[in-house]
Amino acid sequence: MTIPAVRLGDVVEIKGGGTPSKSIPDFWNGDIPWVSPKDMKSWEITDAAEKITHSAVKGSATNLIPANSILLVNRSGILKHTLPVGITRRPVAINQDIKALVCGPQAHPEYVAHLVKSAEPVVLTWVRATTADNFPIDNLRELEIPLPPLDEQKRIATILNRADQLRQKRRQAIALLDSLTQAIFLEMFGETASLDWPTATIGEVALDMRTGPFGSQLLHSEFVDQGVAVLGIDNAVSxxxxxxxxxxxxxxxxxxxxxxxxxPNDVLITIMGTCGRCAVVPDDIPIxxxxxxLCCIxxxxxxxxxxxxxxxxxNNRSVLRQLGVQAKGAVMPGLNMGIIKSLVIPLPPISLQDRFHGTLKTVMKQIRFSEFATDYADNLFTSLQHRAFTGQL
Structure with a gap:
């Protein structure tokens, strides 16, 4: 079946917003919710609520966006690798970093939301080609989309929603497994457990610590297509x-x-760029x-x-405190080999460390399986989208 194409701007109204004035209490202490990019995750859908109508928005920089509108982050400084798209199930106000796509009677919101999300690569290309924070709204209006009859849009949206929910569950499983490794560590090596253990600095338990070549020792012009690998931040950042x-x-x-x-089995810690990320070098590392x-230990x-x-x-709270970090995943203020050498860590029995390693291997095996399944589900979803938007579903 061939699906007719239309301009997105012909079936949706694109609205902007602005940060509400603090002089309008309905926005700040009342019942008008407003959304900024930090509130949006990809395909996050806000909770449903009763319809809200207020005269307070008159004279405000923002707009009251109706329920079932599509929210799209439009600030180019935020759009690096993904395009956050969501649907609001209640009227909301939006700030200047978001655009709202209000569907007309011909367009089903969830169908259009999936279409816009599927256009992520081309939209991000537009964004990167602009200067400052000028989002290419005219390009978005001119975007051609396949638009079958409304009932068919609803059917397609239902199928894609179910498939997307399965993908999200896979990601949630990975997040839970990741938090499990932290919980296992804290149970085995938490501050209470470590009270009777000796301590040492990392410098005292290291046979060798080094950073890589500086300045003219290694120039970018000396990199070649094949040879001995050179490891950087990207090898440990995750x-x-x-x-x-x-x-x-x-x-x-x-x-x-x-x-x-x-x-093999060296520990790599990032000391420039995104500081404090670390990884264990695998056994099969080539030269x-x-x-x-990187600091290599x-x-x-x-x-x-x-x-x-x-x-x-x-995960060790004492180590994080020594680094001036309040929580796992926070940005470290600065790091160098001298700081790492001076970090004091508890020294539990090697047998306990080995037991932790064995448990960790089991969890990591599950994480890798879940990641493989997630990649497979993502590929299937992409294929499903293609079939849906070309009349093959």
């Missing part, structure tokens, strides 16, 4: 080792920089060196296992 951007140096250059070699953006395995130090650095 708090586990991952292969990121491919960077290599020649064997000849490596011989000059071999003192920066990264070994590689680290850049100046080779541990005395008779005292500390790398998996324990990795978890300690992320």
């Amino acid at each position: 708090n586990r080792f991952e292969w990121g951007k491919a960077r290599f140096i020649t064997e000849k250059k490596y011989r000059k920089l071999s003192r920066y070699t990264v070994r 590689a060196i680290n850049t100046k953006h 080779t541990l005395d395995g008779k005292k500390v296992l790398p998996q324990y130090l990795h978890a300690c650095f992320l």
Whole structure:
């Protein structure tokens, strides 16, 4: 079935907003909710509520957006890799960083929301081509969308909603498994448990600590397409080792920089850019060196296992306090090898650390399986979208 195409601007009205004035109490202490980008997650749908009508919005910079409108973050400084899209089930006010798409009688909101989200790659391309925070609203109005009859839109939206809910459950499972690793660590090595254990600085339990080559020791012009791998922030930024951007140096250059070699079971900690992210180097690492953006720690395995130090650095409340961090995942104010060396950690028995490592391997196996299943579900959802919007569903 061929689905006729229309301009998005012909079937929706695009409304902007503004931060409500503090002189209008209905916005700040009353019952008019208002939304900013920090309140929006991808496809987050606000709770349903009774219809709200207020004269308070008159004379305000904002608008009262009707229920079942599509909310779209439009600030280019926020739109890096994803396009937050959602539907509000109640009237809301929006600030200047959001646009609302108010559907006319021909368009079903959830169908249009899925369409706009599916256009994420092209919308982000528009955004990156603009200057400052000028979102390309005219481009959005001119976006051609397939628009079947309303009943068909509703049917497609129902199918896509169900498929998307399954994807979200997969992501929730990964988040729960991730929080489980933290809970296991705190149960085994929490502050109460560690009262009777000796302590040591990381410098005292490390056989070697080093950052990568500085300045003229390694220039970007010396990177090649194949050779010895060079590890950077992207390999540890997710708090586990991952292969990121491919960077290599020649064997000849490596011989000059071999003192920066990264070994299996080394702990990598980011000390530039996003500080404080860490990863354990896998056993099957090929010959590689680290850049100046990483501190690489080779541990005395008779005292500390790398998996324990990795978890300690992320979850040990005493270590986080020493770093001036109040919670897991917070941005660290600054980090260097000297600070890392001086961090004091508890030294539980190696047998207990080894038991933690075994439990961690089991959880990580489940996380990797869930991530694989999530990637598979994402690919299926993309295929489902394509079929839906080309009349094949």
